[in-house]
Amino acid sequence: MGRLLHGLRLATLAIAVTALFGFALPLLLTHAETYRSLAQQVLAFGLLTAVAGLAGVRIVRNRSLGRARWVLLAAVVGASALAVTGISADALMSEQEWSFGVIGWFGLLLLVDHGVTATATFLGAHTVASFAQLALVGQAHEIADLVVVAAIVLGCQLPVLAGAATLRGLVATASAASADAARVRTAEAIAAHLHADRRARYADLATTCVPLLTELSTGSADLRDERVRRRYAVAAARLRRLFAEHDEVVDPLLHELRACLDLADRTGVAVYLGTCGEWPTPPLAARRALTEPALRIVGTATSEVRVTLLGSPGGVTVSVVADPGIADSGIDEPAGGDPAAATASPAGTAGPAGTDSMDDTDGTDGVTVTRLVDGSRVWVEARWQAKS
Numbered sequence: 001m002g003r004l005l006h007g008l009r010l011a012t013l014a015i016a017v018t019a020l021f022g023f024a025l026p027l028l029l030t031h032a033e034t035y036r037s038l039a040q041q042v043l044a045f046g047l048l049t050a051v052a053g054l055a056g057v058r059i060v061r062n063r064s065l066g067r068a069r070w071v072l073l074a075a076v077v078g079a080s081a082l083a084v085t086g087i088s089a090d091a092l093m094s095e096q097e098w099s100f101g102v103i104g105w106f107g108l109l110l111l112v113d114h115g116v117t118a119t120a121t122f123l124g125a126h127t128v129a130s131f132a133q134l135a136l137v138g139q140a141h142e143i144a145d146l147v148v149v150a151a152i153v154l155g156c157q158l159p160v161l162a163g164a165a166t167l168r169g170l171v172a173t174a175s176a177a178s179a180d181a182a183r184v185r186t187a188e189a190i191a192a193h194l195h196a197d198r199r200a201r202y203a204d205l206a207t208t209c210v211p212l213l214t215e216l217s218t219g220s221a222d223l224r225d226e227r228v229r230r231r232y233a234v235a236a237a238r239l240r241r242l243f244a245e246h247d248e249v250v251d252p253l254l255h256e257l258r259a260c261l262d263l264a265d266r267t268g269v270a271v272y273l274g275t276c277g278e279w280p281t282p283p284l285a286a287r288r289a290l291t292e293p294a295l296r297i298v299g300t301a302t303s304e305v306r307v308t309l310l311g312s313p314g315g316v317t318v319s320v321v322a323d324p325g326i327a328d329s330g331i332d333e334p335a336g337g338d339p340a341a342a343t344a345s346p347a348g349t350a351g352p353a354g355t356d357s358m359d360d361t362d363g364t365d366g367v368t369v370t371r372l373v374d375g376s377r378v379w380v381e382a383r384w385q386a387k388s
Helices: 002-030 038-060 068-085 100-111 116-136 140-218 226-244 252-266 284-298
Strands: 270-276 304-312 315-322 354-359 366-374 377-385
Touching (some): 002 038, 002 100, 068 100, 068 116, 100 116, 116 140, 140 226
Antiparallel strands (some): 315 377, 366 377
16 A cells, blocks of 8 residues: 555656646746746746655655645745746736646645545635635636636646545555454464463473372372372472463572462461572573472471572573471472472481582573572572573
């Protein structure tokens, strides 16, 4: 549709230039000796030529005339005034008056892309001014002739204006249809994303919470066993983290870490969370790997937990210090969180310090986990480095 409007502007430019040089110029040259002021006629013609040149450059480049439109329109009005006042009153309806059939086309040239109302107003004002001039200079008996001439001229110009109005309506309709189609595509994309998100969430629940709920429903879970209660506490924390992962927040990592700490805080464990620095947002898999060690320790701590989030432009570190209690009771769950895969070591024994590398799903974001047990305290650090 934009090309059609541009084509209409180019056609209007061609008509205006043709009318100026093919119709008006021969009349001006033919009657040059009969004008009361030839200088006025030449100046008027020069103004219209300048308007055609300046407007033509922008129209050919398919650019809007902007505020220059009104300056050029004032020049067209001035040219019309110079042309009709530079001849005698009795020659207004003769071939000496070359401007009447040209001025309207220049009005269309400047206003056709601005709006129908402005263009129609200009054409109407120009026609009314021509009738008023005849009456004021004592040539009222020639008004009938002007009616015929005006009907012929407007009969050529008004269809162009009607075509422009039709094109503008089509453009508006097409734009509305395109916007509606875009909204439908966006809604479909959102629905597909939500569906995939729900399926992924259910897959997470199927491997973590569903087995535990099945054990509860069948009565096979012995809640008197501290290790069993630990599994349920960790699963509850993971569920809170899963919900937090779908929230729209500024800092997803900090938001998800707080979700992991919330359950311990509600059970009376003294939880301290400190942050320092700024960090880039890790991908989802890396955030899970960063919060997993804290989740497993915080979800089963008995008295006190201190969590520190230390960031830099190159990465982020999550450090957890807690009382061992059941947080180091000997059950070592894998980072994926599958309770069925948990293994047990003799109760009360603490594993040696060590490191474990954990990569995100696409293998581009690595998380290194370091664990150290020292007497009455357990310390775990998860570190993620952004790709440079």
